[in-house]
Amino acid sequence: MSGENEQDGAPAEPSAGEQLALIRETVRRTKAPKARPRTWRGAPLAENLPVARVLVDKGPVHLDQLWDYAVPAELDTRARPGVRVRVRFGAGTGQVHSGRREGGGLLDGYIVERVATSDYTGPLAAIAQVLSPEPVLTPALLGLCRAVADRYAGSLADVLQLAVPPRNAGAEAEASPPPLPPPPRPRPGSWTRYPAGPAFLGALARGDAARAVWTALPGPHWPGELATAIAATLASGRGALAVLPDGRSAARVDAALTELLGEGRHTLLLAEAGPRERYRRWLAVSRGSVRAVVGTRAAMFAPVRDLGLVAIWDDGDTSHSDPNAPRPHARDVLLLRAVQERAAFLAGDLSRTVEAAQLVENGWALPLEAPRDQVRAAAPRIRTVSDTDQARDPAARAARLPSIAWQTLRDGLRQGPVLVQVPRRGYVPRLACERCREPARCAHCAGPLEATDADTLTCSWCGRTEENWTCAECGGTRLRAQVVGARRTAEELGRAFPGVPVRTSGRDHVLDTVPAEPALVVATPGAEPVAAGGYAAGVLLDGWVLLGRPDLRAGEEALRRWLDAAALVRGHDEGGTVVVVAEPTLRPVQALMRWDPAGHAARELGERAQLGFPPVSRMAAVTGPAEAVDGLLETLELPAGTEILGPVTVPADEPGTRQRRAGDPAPAARGGGRQPARRTREAAPGDTWARVLLRVRPGSGAALAAALKTAQAARLVKREGAAVQVRIDPPDIG
DNA sequence: AGCACGCCGACT
DNA sequence: GTCGGCGTGCTC
Numbered sequence: 001m002s003g004e005n006e007q008d009g010a011p012a013e014p015s016a017g018e019q020l021a022l023i024r025e026t027v028r029r030t031k032a033p034k035a036r037p038r039t040w041r042g043a044p045l046a047e048n049l050p051v052a053r054v055l056v057d058k059g060p061v062h063l064d065q066l067w068d069y070a071v072p073a074e075l076d077t078r079a080r081p082g083v084r085v086r087v088r089f090g091a092g093t094g095q096v097h098s099g100r101r102e103g104g105g106l107l108d109g110y111i112v113e114r115v116a117t118s119d120y121t122g123p124l125a126a127i128a129q130v131l132s133p134e135p136v137l138t139p140a141l142l143g144l145c146r147a148v149a150d151r152y153a154g155s156l157a158d159v160l161q162l163a164v165p166p167r168n169a170g171a172e173a174e175a176s177p178p179p180l181p182p183p184p185r186p187r188p189g190s191w192t193r194y195p196a197g198p199a200f201l202g203a204l205a206r207g208d209a210a211r212a213v214w215t216a217l218p219g220p221h222w223p224g225e226l227a228t229a230i231a232a233t234l235a236s237g238r239g240a241l242a243v244l245p246d247g248r249s250a251a252r253v254d255a256a257l258t259e260l261l262g263e264g265r266h267t268l269l270l271a272e273a274g275p276r277e278r279y280r281r282w283l284a285v286s287r288g289s290v291r292a293v294v295g296t297r298a299a300m301f302a303p304v305r306d307l308g309l310v311a312i313w314d315d316g317d318t319s320h321s322d323p324n325a326p327r328p329h330a331r332d333v334l335l336l337r338a339v340q341e342r343a344a345f346l347a348g349d350l351s352r353t354v355e356a357a358q359l360v361e362n363g364w365a366l367p368l369e370a371p372r373d374q375v376r377a378a379a380p381r382i383r384t385v386s387d388t389d390q391a392r393d394p395a396a397r398a399a400r401l402p403s404i405a406w407q408t409l410r411d412g413l414r415q416g417p418v419l420v421q422v423p424r425r426g427y428v429p430r431l432a433c434e435r436c437r438e439p440a441r442c443a444h445c446a447g448p449l450e451a452t453d454a455d456t457l458t459c460s461w462c463g464r465t466e467e468n469w470t471c472a473e474c475g476g477t478r479l480r481a482q483v484v485g486a487r488r489t490a491e492e493l494g495r496a497f498p499g500v501p502v503r504t505s506g507r508d509h510v511l512d513t514v515p516a517e518p519a520l521v522v523a524t525p526g527a528e529p530v531a532a533g534g535y536a537a538g539v540l541l542d543g544w545v546l547l548g549r550p551d552l553r554a555g556e557e558a559l560r561r562w563l564d565a566a567a568l569v570r571g572h573d574e575g576g577t578v579v580v581v582a583e584p585t586l587r588p589v590q591a592l593m594r595w596d597p598a599g600h601a602a603r604e605l606g607e608r609a610q611l612g613f614p615p616v617s618r619m620a621a622v623t624g625p626a627e628a629v630d631g632l633l634e635t636l637e638l639p640a641g642t643e644i645l646g647p648v649t650v651p652a653d654e655p656g657t658r659q660r661r662a663g664d665p666a667p668a669a670r671g672g673g674r675q676p677a678r679r680t681r682e683a684a685p686g687d688t689w690a691r692v693l694l695r696v697r698p699g700s701g702a703a704l705a706a707a708l709k710t711a712q713a714a715r716l717v718k719r720e721g722a723a724v725q726v727r728i729d730p731p732d733i734g
Numbered sequence: 735a736g737c738a739c740g741c742c743g744a745c746t
Numbered sequence: 747g748t749c750g751g752c753g754t755g756c757t758c
Binding site (some may be wrong): 069070087089118125 | 754756
Binding site for chain 1 (some may be wrong): 735
């Protein structure tokens with residue numbers, strides 16, 4: 001391959017301006033020491049490994065590759081693999097012959113590796129600047145980001161943007177403290193309530209890559225148990241990482257770890273910390289001075305050294321899904337890490353997602369569950385009542401409280417605080433059978449039906465219309481569009497119980513805790529405060545609203561929110577009672593009564609397998625202007641057996657604003673001022689786009705992602721048509 | 735994405 | 747004869 005220039009008759013004595021073109025050859029002939037190659041500025045090159053392979057941080061997908069740059073001698077020691085650099089990139093840079101030309105902009109990037117020679121035949125440009133000598137992009141982190149980019153058909157640069165926090169010079173200048181020695185192996189504590197618990201801790205402490213799906217008992221012990229699992233991993237000499245859905249829960253685990261290990265062995269990584277503090281803590285992890293991390297979503301990439309355990313708490317919470325491209329989910333990122341870094345895996349939850357159930361079903365992870373009698377003792381007594389039953393008391397009736405709910409609250413208030421869960425205003429449940437409330441689904445692809453006009457139903461997946469809908473469950477033919485004003489109910493509760501203090505916790509002010517005194521605590525799902533000593537009773541109002549959500553996961557989600565709230569109520573053995581106002585025959589309601597999230601998830605998984613729903617099948621959503629979506633589909637080489645559902649018309653996404661549904665938790669505060677990487681064309685509000693869903697069999701997910709990435713890249717290179725959004729595992733396809 | 739180069743029409 | 751359209755392709 002060195003022959004090309006020789007055959008072309010390259011001049012034997014290159015002019016000064018042309019020397020750069022010959023770096024490759026000169027480097028190879030290291031025995032000719034007199035003519036040390038020089039950059040065009042006259043600076044000598046590094047003696048060892050004078051070529052740096054650089055990953056450019058921003059830019060379009062087709063720049064998703066490494067570029068070779070020359071390393072000037074004066075940057076040699078600082079230009080280590082993993083450091084942030086600035087390089088000149090773009091047309092014009094190569095114009096060494098035409099004099100002073102310095103075209104092309106300066107781009108930020110990372111040195112991925114240093115090598116002796118380059119395969120690139122043109123002249124190498126020199127690295128313009130080493131921004132910082134801190135090697136932030138370690139090989140492990142790079143490998144993880146690559147895997148995430150592949151999995152989500154996204155670019156490495158986009159993933160790096162999520163994984164590496166912005167630099168802060170002040171934080172970098174500070175020294176990180178020296179690492180503490182591994183702590184002693186912790187006692188199992190309340191883990192003994194789970195038959196397999198002590199063995200799991202033992203495996204962690206031994207250094208095994210144990211994998212478990214943990215259904216935590218209701219009550220206040222889980223943060224301590226999670227902390228114990230982390231401590232056991234540290235005892236093995238390895239690091240640990242736990243990702244929680246919000247700052248509140250992360251802080252609880254952090255506090256439990258501090259109690260267990262003292263300060264210095266772990267750190268809390270939260271988005272809401274300032275940029276300097278965030279980077280300071282991240283650096284402490286990257287430098288190996290802290291071996292355990294507890295944090296929210298962004299912490300999923302934390303560069304923990306010698307990772308021994310990845311844990312996720314409550315993987316069904318929507319905040320585990322990163323809103324920035326390529327929208328990775330913390331559970332999947334941690335799964336990738338467990339495999340790549342040979343770490344143990346723990347998915348803990350009061351409930352269970354179908355994804356977690358699949359890990360158990362596959363045999364990839366073992367279930368970590370308590371025996372029935374433990375569950376029964378720890379969980380409150382659950383009663384259900386359908387919403388047609390109305391209380392006799394006029395005040396209770398005004399608050400639309402069924403009599404059992406009213407009695408339960410009244411009795412509970414004698415013993416302490418009571419919790420009332422009220423669905424958030426703005427939930428817009430989808431069409432459901434009037435008789436049995438089963439969501440209306442398409443006869444062809446089982447997608448959700450929407451009312452296009454007074455008497456036409458349209459499938460929002462495949463676009464087919466349904467003329468004569470009948471309920472697959474009960475044969476009913478009438479639908480109801482469910483609308484609710486739940487807020488009013490909460491206000492009226494105060495009037496139903498005069499003289500009792502009413503506290504509210506919701507989107508605007510979320511209460512962390514409430515004292516043990518009798519009070520009505522009205523909270524929206526996910527915002528329930530923890531009561532000192534537990535709530536005496538709980539009422540879960542308007543269950544049908546949660547169940548009727550326009551979402552594939554409506555049942556799973558309703559159960560999750562009920563279990564989360566009910567777990568704050570005192571256990572059966574302490575007289576705790578919860579009333580759920582929902583149709584008693586429905587599956588999630590039954591699962592709540594039996595406190596059986598695992599059984600519910602297993603059945604749900606079986607059903608999804610039958611209907612071809614994720615996560616059993618893998619799906620990708622392709623959204624954009626109709627011609628652009630068509631264009632992408634034409635170039636796409638799909639894996640065999642891919643089903644194409646649609647296209648359907650959907651409202652265009654406004655740039656910079658993620659479409660969020662009422663009922664989702666508030667978006668986590670974005671620290672660091674980083675903007676979502678969005679190269680999507682502007683869409684005016686009211687525009688419509690086309691959306692196609694691609695569905696593949698289990699096992700073809702990677703092939704689908706690869707095909708989409710290839711097609712996207714090809715279109716970008718050729719600049720064909722408008723940008724198209726590709727989303728793997730869309731969580732909100734209704 | 736920028737920014738060159740390149741191969742065709744209307745101007746001094 | 748030259749200036750300049752933006753089609754095509756490269757950027758280390």
